[in-house]
Amino acid sequence: MPSAIVVRDLQKFYDGVPALHGISFEVAEGEVFGLLGPNGAGKTTTVEILEGYRQRDGGDATVLGHDPGRSPRALRERIGVVLQQSDLSPNLTVRETHLMFAGYYARPRDVDEVVELVGLGEKRDARVKTLSGGQKRRLDLGVALVGDPDLVFLDEPTTGFDPAARRSAWEMILSLRSLGKTILLTTHYLDEAQRLADRVAVIRAGQIVGLGTPSELIGEAGKTEIRYREGDRQVVMETEDPTRALHELTSAALAAGRELDHLEVRRPTLEDVYLELVGDEEEDRAG
Amino acid sequence: MKLLLHQLGYEQRVFWRSREAAVFIFVFPLLLYALLGSVYSDKIDGRPAEDVLLAGLIGYGAANTAFAGLAIILVGRRESGVLKRLRATPLPPAAYIVAVLLSTLVIFALQTVALVALGRLAFGASVPENPLGLMGAVVLGVACFAGLGVGAAALIRSAEGVSAVVNVIVLPMAFLSGSFGPTRDFPAFLQAIADVLPLTYYLDLVNGVYLAGDSLFADLSALAIVLGWGAAGLLVALRYFGWMPRER
Secondary structure (H helix, E strand, C coil), X not given: CCEEEEEEEEEEEECCEEEEEEEEEEEECCCEEEEECCCCCCHHHHHHHHHCCCCCCEEEEEECCECCCCCCXXXXXXXXXXXXXXXXXXXXXXXXXXXXXXXXXXXXXXXXXXXXXXXXXXXXCCEHHHCCHHHHHHHXXXXXXXCCCCEEEEECCCCCCCHHHHHXXXXXXXXXXXXCCEEEXXXXXXXXXXXXXXXXXXXXXXXXXXXXXXXXXXXXXXXXEEEEEECCEEEEEEECCHHHHHHHHHHHHHHHCCCCEEEEEECCCHHHHHHHHHHHHHHHHHC | CHHHHHHHHHHHHHHHHCXXXXXXXXXXXXXXHHHHHHHCCCEEXXXXXXXXXXXXXXXXXXXXXXXXXXXXXXXXXXXXXXHHHHHCCCCCHHHHHHXXXXXXXXXXXXXXXXXXXXXXXXXXXXXXXXXXXXXXXXXXXXXXXXXXXXXXXHHCCCCCCHHHHHHHHHHHHHHHHCCCCCCCCCCHHHHHHXXXXXXXXXXXXXXXXXXXXXXXXXXXXXXXXXXXXXXXXXXXHHHHCCCXXXXX
């Protein structure tokens, strides 16, 4: 499958301090790719270089066959951007806002269709200032989709959402994938990445420390955890061969006539993998 | 061109629907004219007060609309991410800027018409002696003060502070330049300050076309000073204006 995004040895410095230490990854067409990492790891810097907002200081980047550093109009015709924080004119209506943005594109989608798609059909004639926070985020998405982009950038699309709003945002993002859009998603929510992304890159301090499908990442970490209580002592064993370990453990206990209190067998989640990958940094922050 | 008109249409819609902007930018000079016109009834520098004040408030309107108004709009849009979002669309930046400037011109032209109408109806002010020259002066006012407005927008960092900063500039400038009444009796040091302000020269030009029926090109040095200020503002903007919020 051809690549929508190719990044090779991408570097960025702020006032001489490296923010990206030469990261590389590719995003295939039609793929949902998640950039995962703690705040300040370099996610937004990476995305802003690919969106054409910032110039890279080293390495190569190609987005839909274009150099994002030049941000040519032909590229801007084909991308949709949902920013973390960006207002829209409070006094235009939902439909007018879509129409205004549709006018910038050579081949926009039907505006009413987009308004329906993002679930704002009933609010089409409401002024933007009367929308709730969740509705405003849907408007952001609608405005990003109105140019019928091939590639959509979503920068922390559900930060600050309540659980119900997150779930409906996820469904909307999954429906974008079913339309064949390529999506580059940044997030610091593990469940979000696990749920939405075909592949994930974990960034820490400007470097990619893990790259693959969520299950590959989990597989690499690979250790299954077995826990039980022995008297008032908590026993935790990690094993790469859980069947054998469990069998040995339970036969020994049966033979001795003991009960394994609170026996638990746990596969690592993406969260465990993530914490392992970025752990030091999170601890730095906590300290 | 089609994009330009598209954007101009939405700029106008956004402006007139925002009550704060419409009142502060469009109505305020009219209000001041109504107040000052009621206070001064005699002659100012040998001319009817209503005529001198009308020219003065057209000048104040140019500074208020194109300088203060534009700076407030641009800084607000930059800091709230509106400009950043636009930058990722195919809309060419030049088309956007020109549409915003044309929108400012439309607002100031309508304001000038409203000021003249108010003067005629309420105070019996004269009609402009050189209407074509007045139209030219309206365009010139936007060219000068919008240049300064984008320059100021490039230098002002915060959306909270922009209103205060531009008003601290515009109101004293209008006062010193004679927008609100005669400056003849001002102390010398204030007149010396007025002598470098663009509004002083802009008012000379408006007075010339409005009251004396002069050509806009009658006083070339005043014209050059006004355009020079606008160009200086534009140069600052070209050097320092950015589309991204200044959060870093």
